[in-house]
Amino acid sequence: NTEKLSSARFAEATDAFVEVFTASVDFDKRMAAQDIQGSIAHAKMLAKTGILTDDECAAIEQGLTQIAGEIERGEFSWSIKQEDVHMNIEARLTDLIGIAGKKLHTGRSRNDQVATDIRLYLRSEIGQIENQLNCLQTAILDLAEPNAGTIMPGFTHLQVAQPITFGHHLMAWFEMLQRDRERFRDCLKRINVMPLGAAALAGTGYPIDRALTAELLGFSRPSANSLDSVSDRDFAIEFTAAASLLMMHLSRFSEELILWSSAQFNFIEIPDAFCTGSSIMPQKKNPDVPELVRGKSGRVTGHLVSLLMLMKSQPLAYNKDNQEDKEPLFDTVDTVINCLRAYADMVPHIRAKKDNMYQSAKQGFATATDLADYLVRRGMAFRDAHEAVGLAVRLGLTTGRDLSELTLAELRQFSPLIDADVFESLTLEGSVASRQHIGGTAPETVREAIRTARQAMAAG
Ligand code: ARG
Helix, strand or coil: CCCCCCCCHHCCCCCCCHHHHHHHHHHHHHHHHHHHHHHHHHHHHHHHHHHHHCHHHHHHHHHHHHHHHHHCCCCCCCHHHHHHHHHHHHHHHHHCCHHHHHHCCCCCHHHHHHHHHHHHHHHHHHHHHHHHHHHHHHHHHHHHHCCCCCEEEEEEEEEEEEEEEHHHHHHHHHHHHHHHHHHHHHHHHHHHEEEECCCCCCCCCCCCCHHHHHHHHHEEEECCHHHHHHHHCCCHHHHHHHHHHHHHHHHHHHHHHHCCCCCCCCCEEHHHHEEECCCCCCCEEEEEEHHHHHHHHHHHHHHHHHHHHHCCCCCCCCCHHHHHHHHHHHHHHHHHHHHHHHHHHHHHHHHHHHHHHHHHHHHHHHHHHHHHHHHHHHCCHHHHHHHHHHHHHHHHHHHHHHHHHHHHHHHHHHCCCCCHHHHHHHHHHHHHHHHCCCCCCCCHHHHHHHHHHHHHHHCC
């Protein structure tokens, strides 16, 4: 079928370039399965309400099922003459079953059809994303567990701040991903509303049963306003916003992995399988996977901005502009799934270089706050303690020693409140072990956080 879409109204054929320019089938054919699923539900509803006969509905369902098979096997011939996924499938259906195929579009428009397809598509992709998130979160927990007591420096301003454990740091990543998961789930509530029945924009005069179609497709309810149904892409923007946040998180993990695997930090080993060499420098092992993921976060945020710009000046209801929603959305889905997969595969093989982490924590006066807290416990006001410890740090700096390497006599110069038991507070182990409150870095507390996290994940 090479005839122009709604050709009767036109005196001229479409310009050859315009035909190519306006066609979307090359990319929207990705939603073929959802398009067919939506059409079958629509046909069933039309039969149930007496708008089509049961025989017509059966022929439509059988024809669409055959088309689904042709598409899956790669036998379907897509044509840009048919513009998009919807018209390609409808034209093929009519080739296969004749007049009943021409009745499928009764009480429907591509405007409510495409909005339905995208929602069905995103609903299923969110399921995939959740699975990948699960794998990555599990990998993080599995790495955190044996490292619940692995001491490393914690940073602020990228300067050594206070000792923490590697397990605690990993659990921070876990929390970030947990929020991402919640955001996708929340977004799913608004995705899972059915536009079908809105038709072009004003609804339809046929006695349709939207609740039935919604039920058949597993939507929680039909949308409430026909204009809004065909013009709304908020759900796609929300999805892309959730994806942008997730990618921003992955980018921050990447940044840390890249720094930590450098010779200057030397905290971790990223497995060879996730790195590549240099074409010129024989010694190089580059952290390509984290770098690429960091780069791809920009791409997804770009898609978010594209979608916002796409929608911002459109009058109600449907406009052809909306066809531009698909490529950013599809690329967002692919990028997120691929990046999560790469991370879920890589994280279990990251090796912590515990000695190096420990030595680094020892070198940065990481327990200075603990010394101040010691003085406070002995009755000094915190601000005075801060001052006294500052002087002790200065002595350490000028003599090239950590606070724990100063003698008791030297320490007592800064306050007579200091006794021999001070050295317990100056050890890295003592520092982390003392932080036992909810959310703290004490190894026992981190193990507890891991247990709680596993329970939350098992509960879904
Ligand atoms: N390919 C179109 C899209 O992606 C389908 C809807 C077309 N509707 C229309 N009135 N031209 O948005």
